[in-house]
Amino acid sequence: MHPKLKQLQIQTRRHFLQQSAAGLGGIALASLMGDTKAADISAAKPAADPLTQRQPHFPAKAKRVIYLHMTGSPPNLDMFDYKPRLIQNSDQDCPDEFLAGREFAFTSGTPKLMGSPRTWSQVGKHGTWMSDAVPHFHGIADDLCMVHSMYTDQFNHAPAELLVYTGSPRSGRPSMGSWVTYGLGSENENLPGFVVLISSGVQPNGGKASFGSGFLPSVYQGVQCRSKGDPVLYASDPNGMDRSMRRKTLDALQDLNELQAAEMGHPETLTRISQYELAFRMQTAVPEVMDISQESQKTLEAYGAKPGESSLANNCLLARRLVESGVRFVQLFDWGWDFHGTGADTGITDGLTKKCATMDKPIAALINDLKQRGLFEDTLIVWGGEFGRTPFREGRTAGSKVLGRDHYPDAFTMWMAGAGVKGGFDYGQSDELGFSLAENPVHIHDLQATILHLLGFDHEQLTYRFQGRDFRLTDVHGHVVHDLLA
Secondary structure, X not given: OOHHHHOOOOOOHHHHHHHHHHHHHHHHHHHHHOOOOHHHHHOOOOOOOOOOOOOOOOOOOOOEEEEEEEEOOOOHHHOOOOOHHHHHOOOOEOOHHHHOOOOOOOOOOOOEEOOOOOOEEEEOOOOEEXXXXXXHHHHHHHHEEEEEEEEOOOOOHHHHHHHHHHOOOOOOOOOHHHHHHHXXXXXXXXXXXXXXXXXXXXXXXOHHHHHOOOOOOHHHOOEEEOOOOOOOOOOOOOOOOOHHHHHHHHHHHHHHHHHHHHHHOOHHHHHHHHHHHHHHHHHXXXXXXXXXXXXXHHHHHHHOOOOXXXXXXXXXXXXXXXXXXXXXXXXXXXXXXXXOOOOHHHOOOHHHHHHHHOOHHHHHHHHHHHHHOOOHHHEEXXXXXXXXXXXXXXXXXXXXXXXXXXXXXXXXXXXXXXXXXXXXXXXXXXXXXXXXXXXXXXXXXXXXXXXXXXXXXOOOOOOEEEOOEEEOOOOOOOOXXXXXXX
8 A cells, every 4th residue: 555545544354355356356357368467457547537528329410418307397288288179178077988097196086177278379380289378489389399299107206307317216327417428528628517507496306316427427417506606516715725725735635536546446536536626627617607697688688587596597598608618418407397286376377377487488598599609400408397297187176266287197298409300390199188198109218218319329338337237328228219300
């Protein structure tokens, strides 16, 4: 052991066994390879920057992703999925054939069908149906690739959200953004490859596991930035420490970490070196890219953004600034889309109108802004929730004037736009009452496979070996939906 480390580390049986195993393994490997320099093989050496840009499996249009997650799941039947028969039969008992084999929470007796109370129209050159809940989306309809045949295995928020982002309903797997940065690296060495922005004041349902790195090296986890206050907590220099002193401190820490990496061979030690260096560079780069006051008044008004506040509008503008600066994957979570109708703000009339007013304007502005700046053609934008909402009224609101819908995994709508997908395109559909999928079903794993394909990856080949098995985002499932590709 290096003399510097002897002063810092107490030898234990665990250390002895770990080092012995590494040494014996190295000797055995050296013997098999015909190399007598066993010490060179067993000693780890600091690797190159893990966020260095890498090439995908094949050329692709998409270079980066902005994923817009509406936490709680929007009511697709009141926004994008027009069902005339459901509207016609509203307030009638659900037909028995639609309920057979299904279980629904918070309902007593036979639930009542609930047609959308919204006003609907066909918009764009291709006549996409949208409701009056999302008026600003009407103007970008020809840019959107609508998928009306999504389905999932989960009906509770946290497991469903984790399935969307990690491929598993349980914590512990790497998130989509982590897989993407693991595969592609970052385009800007001074910024994280994966940034997370949260609005409406609440963490996502899956918690930090929704943007965690799981068993991948932690350098690939999402870095949560704030649109108000210090962009990244604890990245600022402590009081009394200037930039040069911070540099000297990090140099000393790097020397010690490199010694430990050479001695112990643990990959997280190399990650720690990279993270310290990235944090040092971020202290200058992040405040600049997160300062939306540099934008013109016209741009701020287009998004509805206000410098110094925390909002989805600010985060949409920040997303554009981040991808423009080379961030590979930007994840936006916006809380407040759980429209059960148990309160005035959770109803699909006034409540949905108010919530959509904070969402559709900035997202429409984001897409138009990306197009004006030449970023739309190689940026993939994804919008959606973790599941759908029922075609009947939430049981707890049977005696209320406020209308709401319960969780529903069997049929819902998501959309994509930008790099590599068809614009002004409607794919798949549910049955005439919105209960089951009628054509072209798309599972969450299929969506994941398609997103990775758009970025240039064979989802079956983007893997990481952990506990003796090769893991991937899509687990052992998923097929690329080629019909969505431009």
